[in-house]
Amino acid sequence: xxxxTILIVMGFWRRTRxxxxxxxxxxxxxxxxxxxxxxxxxxxxVVVP
Amino acid sequence: MYNTDFPNKADLPTMEKLVRxxxxxxxxxxxxxxxxxxxxxxxxxxxxxxxLTGLTTMGEIKMQxxxxxxxxERLSAQMRAGLGPDTAxxxxxxxxxxxxxxxxxxxxxxxxxxxxxxxxxxxxxxLPTTTAPVEAVEPVAAAPQWRDEVTFTLTPMEGTEYKLxxxxxxxxxxxxxxxxxxxxxxAHGEGEGQSLTYEEGRGVASDSGQLVPPISGTHGWFFRNxxxxxxxxxxxxxxDYQELRKLI
Numbered sequence: 001x002x003x004x005t006i007l008i009v010m011g012f013w014r015r016t017r018x019x020x021x022x023x024x025x026x027x028x029x030x031x032x033x034x035x036x037x038x039x040x041x042x043x044x045x046v047v048v049p
Numbered sequence: 050m051y052n053t054d055f056p057n058k059a060d061l062p063t064m065e066k067l068v069r070x071x072x073x074x075x076x077x078x079x080x081x082x083x084x085x086x087x088x089x090x091x092x093x094x095x096x097x098x099x100x101l102t103g104l105t106t107m108g109e110i111k112m113q114x115x116x117x118x119x120x121x122e123r124l125s126a127q128m129r130a131g132l133g134p135d136t137a138x139x140x141x142x143x144x145x146x147x148x149x150x151x152x153x154x155x156x157x158x159x160x161x162x163x164x165x166x167x168x169x170x171x172x173x174x175x176l177p178t179t180t181a182p183v184e185a186v187e188p189v190a191a192a193p194q195w196r197d198e199v200t201f202t203l204t205p206m207e208g209t210e211y212k213l214x215x216x217x218x219x220x221x222x223x224x225x226x227x228x229x230x231x232x233x234x235x236a237h238g239e240g241e242g243q244s245l246t247y248e249e250g251r252g253v254a255s256d257s258g259q260l261v262p263p264i265s266g267t268h269g270w271f272f273r274n275x276x277x278x279x280x281x282x283x284x285x286x287x288x289d290y291q292e293l294r295k296l297i
Contacts, residue, residue: 024070028073029074031071031075032077032078033078035078036082036086040086
């Protein structure tokens with residue numbers, strides 16, 4: 001369900017003109033968020049009782 | 050499925066740019082992790098930023114809750130393993146007996162300090178709270194409608210849990226009064242593989258009512274002192290239940 005919604009929204013986003021200018025920085029932001037979650041889980045593994 | 054044009058080779062980002070972006074992403078990720086996520090999730094405040102924004106308190110509360118959940122899990126696992134209900138009284142929780150003794154000594158010392166501060170008439174009478182809060186439930190015969198009365202003192206951030214062992218559909222009455230502040234509580238029950246929440250209260254000074262659990266099991270209250278002063282809570286219970294138990 002979530003993925004289907006994301007696909008639709010992404011489809012519209014790709015049609016807008018700003019897509020190519022934003023896509024790259026959006027990707028970097030996604031990577032950053034991914035690293036944060038990764039570190040969160042990793043620390044949790046060590047810290048949580 | 051065809052839904053995109055392939056970009057030209059010239060439009061693609063260069064290797065150098067990709068590497069640089071990845072490094073930027075990971076560096077900012079580490080920064081966010083250290084300043085925001087670790088304080089607010091685990092109470093680990095390396096930079097001091099978490100203390101500044103109050104996020105560390107959030108994380109410490111989370112860690113305390115996690116610790117208590119783990120302890121309770123262990124306790125109920127023990128009970129399931131057939132070690133009997135009596136083991137519920139020997140706290141297999143975080144505090145060791147040495148710590149408890151130390152705590153009792155500190156409470157006794159505190160009370161000695163407090164007693165001279167009372168008016169003379171009160172000071173001569175034996176204080177009901179001079180019995181240490183670590184001791185277990187004692188039945189009180191004085192009030193006929195109450196079968197059990199228990200008084201305990203909670204230091205700031207401390208929590209405790211009292212529960213009634215009840216059969217489904219039986220009725221118990223209760224009241225509790227907080228002396229010296231307000232308290233948060235969570236009235237809930239467990240049994241027959243279910244858990245229910247009856248009532249949650251924040252910053253209340255007293256409460257009373259009836260418990261009519263729909264399932265057989267243990268039903269009661271978790272109390273937590275979120276203030277910065279010690280509070281003394283007196284809990285009275287009566288009605289149709291098997292026993293009052295201190296769980297945490």
